[in-house]
Amino acid sequence: MRIAHDEAEAALAASRTRLEQLQSDPAMQDANRLEQADRDAKARQNEAERAQRTRDEAQTKFKREVEATRERSQRAAQAEQALAEARGIAQDCAERSGITDVYASNPLAALDAAALTALQPLAFDTARNDLRHVVATRREQIALMQRRCRSRRSGRTSPLASTASPRRAPG
Numbered sequence: 001m002r003i004a005h006d007e008a009e010a011a012l013a014a015s016r017t018r019l020e021q022l023q024s025d026p027a028m029q030d031a032n033r034l035e036q037a038d039r040d041a042k043a044r045q046n047e048a049e050r051a052q053r054t055r056d057e058a059q060t061k062f063k064r065e066v067e068a069t070r071e072r073s074q075r076a077a078q079a080e081q082a083l084a085e086a087r088g089i090a091q092d093c094a095e096r097s098g099i100t101d102v103y104a105s106n107p108l109a110a111l112d113a114a115a116l117t118a119l120q121p122l123a124f125d126t127a128r129n130d131l132r133h134v135v136a137t138r139r140e141q142i143a144l145m146q147r148r149c150r151s152r153r154s155g156r157t158s159p160l161a162s163t164a165s166p167r168r169a170p171g
Helices: 001-023 026-097 100-105 113-118 121-153 159-163
Strands: none
Touching: 026 100, 026 113, 026 121, 100 121
8 A cells, every 4th residue: 555655646746747847848838828818818808898888887977967067057048038037127117116226236136147146045135125125115105195196186185195205215
């Protein structure tokens, strides 16, 4: 049994030596290099495919963002147009009611769209409330004048109508 074992070890050593000789043979070295080059090429191909997928995903995302930007620009232009129309209507009303100067100096009428959107909420609310107050005051003045006119037409004068003088709206 010992002999069989020694013979097996000797055969194993001889096989290893033969394998090393084959592997160190120039032809085998070329085959090993070719095999390594093939593995490298496959790895690079996988990397290239991953890079292509990443590029395609980025391109798709870019197209979505370009479309979203275009839509936002359209909405901004529509909002600016609506703002200009609303300001035109408000300007006409301000002129007819005699509060043009107050209206024109209010930030809601005077600021451009970009500055208007940058207003802090408190400043925006204050400007809106200022305009509402001026309009309410002017309505009271107009109502008082209408009452006085009706009173004079009917031939009677009320003590309030004869003593009260209309307040002028600021501006």
